[in-house]
Amino acid sequence: xxxxxxxxxxxxxxxxxxxxxxxxxxxxxxxxxxxxxxxxxxxxxxxxxxxxxxxxxxxxxxxxxxxxxxxxxxxxxxxxxxxxxxxxxxxxxxxxxxxxxxxxxxxxxxxxxxxxxxxxxxxxxxxxxxxxxxxxxxxxxxxxxxxxxxxxxxxxxxxxxxxxxxxxxxxxxxxxxxxxxxxxxxxxxxxxxxxxxxxxxxxxxxxxxxxxxxxxxxxxxxxxxxxxxxxxxxxxxxxxxxxxxxxxxxxxxxxxxxxxxxxxxxxxxxxxxxxxxxxxxxxxxxxxxxxxxxxxxxxxxxxxxxxxxx
Amino acid sequence: xxxxxxxxxxxxxxxxxxxxxxxxxxxxxxxxxxxxxxxxxxxxxxxxxxxxxxxxxxxxxxxxxxxxxxxxxxxxxxxxxxxxxxxxxxxxxxxxxxxxxxxxxxxxxxxxxxxxxxxxxxxxxxxxxxxxxxxxxxxxxxxxxxxxxxxxxxxxxxxxxxxxxxxxxxxxxxxxxxxxxxxxxxxxxxxxxxxxxxxxxxxxxxxxxxxxxxxxxxxxxx
Numbered sequence: 001x002x003x004x005x006x007x008x009x010x011x012x013x014x015x016x017x018x019x020x021x022x023x024x025x026x027x028x029x030x031x032x033x034x035x036x037x038x039x040x041x042x043x044x045x046x047x048x049x050x051x052x053x054x055x056x057x058x059x060x061x062x063x064x065x066x067x068x069x070x071x072x073x074x075x076x077x078x079x080x081x082x083x084x085x086x087x088x089x090x091x092x093x094x095x096x097x098x099x100x101x102x103x104x105x106x107x108x109x110x111x112x113x114x115x116x117x118x119x120x121x122x123x124x125x126x127x128x129x130x131x132x133x134x135x136x137x138x139x140x141x142x143x144x145x146x147x148x149x150x151x152x153x154x155x156x157x158x159x160x161x162x163x164x165x166x167x168x169x170x171x172x173x174x175x176x177x178x179x180x181x182x183x184x185x186x187x188x189x190x191x192x193x194x195x196x197x198x199x200x201x202x203x204x205x206x207x208x209x210x211x212x213x214x215x216x217x218x219x220x221x222x223x224x225x226x227x228x229x230x231x232x233x234x235x236x237x238x239x240x241x242x243x244x245x246x247x248x249x250x251x252x253x254x255x256x257x258x259x260x261x262x263x264x265x266x267x268x269x270x271x272x273x274x275x276x277x278x279x280x281x282x283x284x285x286x287x288x289x290x291x292x293x294x295x296x297x298x299x300x301x302x303x304x305x306x307x308x309x310x
Numbered sequence: 311x312x313x314x315x316x317x318x319x320x321x322x323x324x325x326x327x328x329x330x331x332x333x334x335x336x337x338x339x340x341x342x343x344x345x346x347x348x349x350x351x352x353x354x355x356x357x358x359x360x361x362x363x364x365x366x367x368x369x370x371x372x373x374x375x376x377x378x379x380x381x382x383x384x385x386x387x388x389x390x391x392x393x394x395x396x397x398x399x400x401x402x403x404x405x406x407x408x409x410x411x412x413x414x415x416x417x418x419x420x421x422x423x424x425x426x427x428x429x430x431x432x433x434x435x436x437x438x439x440x441x442x443x444x445x446x447x448x449x450x451x452x453x454x455x456x457x458x459x460x461x462x463x464x465x466x467x468x469x470x471x472x473x474x475x476x477x478x479x480x481x482x483x484x485x486x487x488x489x490x491x492x493x494x495x496x497x498x499x500x501x502x503x504x505x506x507x508x509x510x511x512x513x514x515x516x517x518x519x520x521x522x523x524x525x526x527x528x529x530x531x532x
Binding site: 046086112118119130132134136137147148150152154155166168170172173190191207209210230231249251252276293294 | 314330331334337341471472474475478479481482485486489492493496505506509513516520523527
């Protein structure tokens with residue numbers, strides 16, 4: 001552990017010793033010109049990281065330890081608290097709003113992560129535990145993850161790949177990309193696209209207001225799939241042997257298919273311009289809903305160019 | 311830090327989570343006082359609802375319930391700027407429950423039990439029939455009240471956010487408003503459309519959700 005305190009070092013060290021005595025854990029207060037410290041933890045420890053601005057990069061490793069490396073800061077402190085089952089890492093400002101800091105954190109691969117920032121880029125890779133990551137202004141990317149996964153950004157895009165579990169991805173002003181995911185998926189944004197590629201799931205819900213939605217993945221028996229956009233094109237791939245009932249609903253948009261469809265099980269032309277059509281494939285056990293208020297709905301086969309180009 | 315577990319508490323209280331998620335949430339509850347308080351509040355709502363039991367209505371009660379909902383969301387909204395985050399979340403959850411119930415009713419057109427929690431903590435439970443178009447319009451009006459209340463709470467915290475963040479949030483709220491306006495316009499041409507009614511309710515819920523998230527951000531920053 002490095003404590004680089006240009007001012008009041010003796011006072012700070014006595015504070016640390018006092019805290020250790022009082023709390024019985026290992027809190028570290030360092031005036032973070034540069035921090036590089038490693039703490040022993042359990043393999044499935046819960047790691048909380050809070051950084052107001054800057055970046056947080058997390059990597060998984062095979063050691064039962066957390067290494068914290070934080071770039072230089074003249075005014076703010078990096079507060080590290082706890083060990084073994086739970087570690088909390090955060091920026092504490094001594095002068096109002098914290099300055100941007102860049103965190104490089106290495107954690108056990110099966111650690112559970114709870115990461116938050118405001119003006120913060122978040123990138124996580126090589127982990128196999130549950131992940132929660134939230135920021136306001138900044139991208140969020142996750143490569144890996146297993147369990148309950150929740151990723152949110154207001155101004156930045158969100159990307160997740162090679163994850164397993166229950167995946168919830170929320171954006172606002174940018175797109176969402178999910179690749180090679182296994183498990184339940186809920187993806188929602190307002191002004192951006194949603195790309196779902198290489199999905200292995202029986203429960204998918206993806207909705208946006210302005211932007212296209214593209215799905216390529218399994219349609220499992222008795223599964224439930226819902227894709228919606230207000231203005232954008234919705235493209236859904238239907239594997240050849242799928243057992244699914246597919247409903248396409250639009251108000252002012254269009255509907256087309258890149259392959260021959262069975263006879264429509266149900267079609268209706270409501271008042272105004274509403275159109276709805278449903279088709280049964282195989283035994284029809286899965287339920288697929290594709291909806292675009294005023295965009296196009298396209299059914300395609302896996303690998304079709306209309307999917308690849310998106 | 312924004313707590314991603316908060317939105318799962320309702321499912322937890324209803325016993326709808328799978329075992330793994332439930333265990334993870336319980337582990338989180340052990341360390342999060344805020345979520346424990348919200349859970350306790352939700353649990354009290356459910357307990358009160360269960361204690362009331364089932365009774366058949368003498369008449370169509372939708373109109374009266376709508377009046378109650380409108381009054382309650384309006385009252386809760388006036389407190390949003392000053393109440394704690396937990397209460398704000400609870401109020402938003404109630405709005406979501408009401409909105410969800412509305413959409414579900416339109417979608418299924420079955421008889422259902424509507425549970426409403428007043429700001430004083432009283433619980434109303436009634437069996438209702440699906441709303442007539444006029445009642446649906448009233449319900450839409452109540453959502454607009456709720457959105458206005460959340461908007462006020464958001465405006466009260468706008469100084470905590472950078473101008474560009476405010477601009478992004480406001481642009482996205484306008485994008486949803488446009489979608490709502492387009493659906494509204496379609497609904498005027500086709501007032502009997504269950505699809506459009508359901509779509510409008512879902513889009514308004516989306517706006518409430520974004521507003522609630524925006525308020526959470528400003529609350530976390532203040």
